[in-house]
Every structure is written in structure tokens, then in C-alpha cells.
Amino acid sequence: MDISQRKRTLLKVIVLGDSGVGKTSLMNQYVYKKYSPQYKATIGADFVTKEVQVDDKLVTLQIWDTAGQERFQSLGAAFYRGADCCVLVYDVNIPKTFETLNNWHDEFLKQANPNDPEVFPFVLVGNKIDIDGVNSRMVSEKKAREWCASRGNIPYFETSAKEGYNVDVAFLCAAKTALENEHQQIIYFPGISETVSETEQRSTCAC
Numbered sequence: 001m002d003i004s005q006r007k008r009t010l011l012k013v014i015v016l017g018d019s020g021v022g023k024t025s026l027m028n029q030y031v032y033k034k035y036s037p038q039y040k041a042t043i044g045a046d047f048v049t050k051e052v053q054v055d056d057k058l059v060t061l062q063i064w065d066t067a068g069q070e071r072f073q074s075l076g077a078a079f080y081r082g083a084d085c086c087v088l089v090y091d092v093n094i095p096k097t098f099e100t101l102n103n104w105h106d107e108f109l110k111q112a113n114p115n116d117p118e119v120f121p122f123v124l125v126g127n128k129i130d131i132d133g134v135n136s137r138m139v140s141e142k143k144a145r146e147w148c149a150s151r152g153n154i155p156y157f158e159t160s161a162k163e164g165y166n167v168d169v170a171f172l173c174a175a176k177t178a179l180e181n182e183h184q185q186i187i188y189f190p191g192i193s194e195t196v197s198e199t200e201q202r203s204t205c206a207c
């Protein structure tokens with residue numbers, strides 16, 4: 001068996017944003033293709049995993065769904081460490097959830113303390129675009145894209161967890177940007193002793 005088929009890449013993705021923006025719903029839609037209109041606040045943080053194919057690579061995404069409500073952030077932000085990508089979520093119908101993005105972004109970098117914060121991969125998601133009605137949409141796409149540009153060209157997606165719109169592409173983008181992040185972690189299948197890291201392979205490669 002070719003060595004590349006035996007190892008998998010684990011990518012840790014943290015989903016952050018104000019309470020009620022739809023973090024859990026996005027994750028449930030992405031992983032289980034399920035949506036519930038009932039709101040049940042997340043307590044602490046939990047993760048689910050999903051296998052995805054990114055180009056020719058099989059990747060295990062470990063997606064951490066976190067509590068937006070401060071009183072339920074019992075774990076603190078200890079689990080931000082080792083993250084490969086951060087997905088920031090806001091509700092396009094509620095300006096306050098957009099205004100707090102700076103806090104989420106900066107607090108994440110402070111706690112995760114990545115080697116190179118300037119290039120750490122983020123993805124911005126504007127959720128609940130299905131809500132239709134007078135004055136429902138409060139944050140324009142332009143404004144969101146400007147914020148992304150000012151923060152080092154963060155990729156932006158408008159989604160509906162309810163309708164499953166754009167959810168897959170947003171998480172796939174998170175996986176792609178995370179893969180490009182140099183701090184990816186390689187998992188080796190147990191019992192295979194001859195595996196070597198890509199770096200080691202490269203350094204001994206004759207070509």
C-alpha cells in the first residue's frame with residue numbers, strides 16, 4: 001500500500017460567534033444533514049468529526065462547536081490551542097452579532113496563540129440568509145466583505161443552516177485553508193512503524 005494512503009490529516013476547526021447565530025445548526029446541517037427550529041443553547045463545547053476529501057487528500061475534520069453564551073463558556077478557551085482554522089459566524093439579520101466579530105477574532109488569536117497570527121486561517125459565515133421579511137437583512141454583503149478584506153482577506157460565505165445553503169462549501173473552505181496552514185497534524189494508523197513524516201520523506205528524497 002502506498003504510504004500516502006495510510007496516513008490521514010486531522011484538522012481542528014473551531015466555530016465561534018454570538019449565541020443564537022446558528023453555530024450548532026450549521027454543524028448539524030453539515031455533519032448530519034439535519035436542522036431543528038428549536039433553540040437549545042450549547043453548554044461548554046463539544047466536537048464532531050467528519051471525513052472530507054480535499055483535492056486528493058482524505059482529511060478528518062474535528063469541528064468544535066462552542067457556546068456563544070458567556071455563562072456557558074465553562075471550558076474557557078483552552079481548547080482553542082492547536083486549532084488549524086477558525087470559523088466565525090454571525091447572523092446577517094442582527095448587527096450586534098456582526099459587531100462582536102472583532103472580539104471573537106482577537107480573543108481567538110490571543111488564546112490560541114498561533115505561531116503566525118497574521119496568516120492564521122479564518123472563514124467568515126453570514127448565516128440565516130433565508131429569513132425573509134421587512135428589514136430582515138441588516139448587515140450587507142459589502143460590509144461583511146470589507147471586514148474580511150480588512151482582516152487579511154478572510155473567505156466569506158452567506159449560508160442558511162435551515163435550508164442547507166452554502167454550508168458544505170463554507171466548511172470545505174475551512175478544511176482547505178486549514179490544510180494550507182503549516183501546523184497540520186499527521187495521524188498515523190497504529191501498528192505501522194515504517195511511516196515517516198512528509199518532511200522526513202522530503203529530506204531523504206533523491207529527487
Ligand SMILES: Nc1nc2c(ncn2[C@@H]2O[C@H](COP(=O)(O)OP(=O)(O)OP(=O)(O)O)[C@@H](O)[C@H]2O)c(=O)[nH]1
Binds near residue numbers: 023025036037130
Ligand atoms: N431561519 C433560520 N434559523 C436558523 C438558522 N440557523 C439557526 N437557526 C435557528 O436559530 C436558533 C439558534 O441556533 P443555534 O444553532 O442553536 O445557535 P448557536 O449559535 O449554536 O447558539 P449557542 O449555542 O447559544 O451559542 C435556533 O432556533 C435555530 O433553529 C438559519 O439558517 N435560518
Ligand SMILES: [Mg+2]
Binds near residue numbers: 023024042065
Ligand atoms: Mg450552539
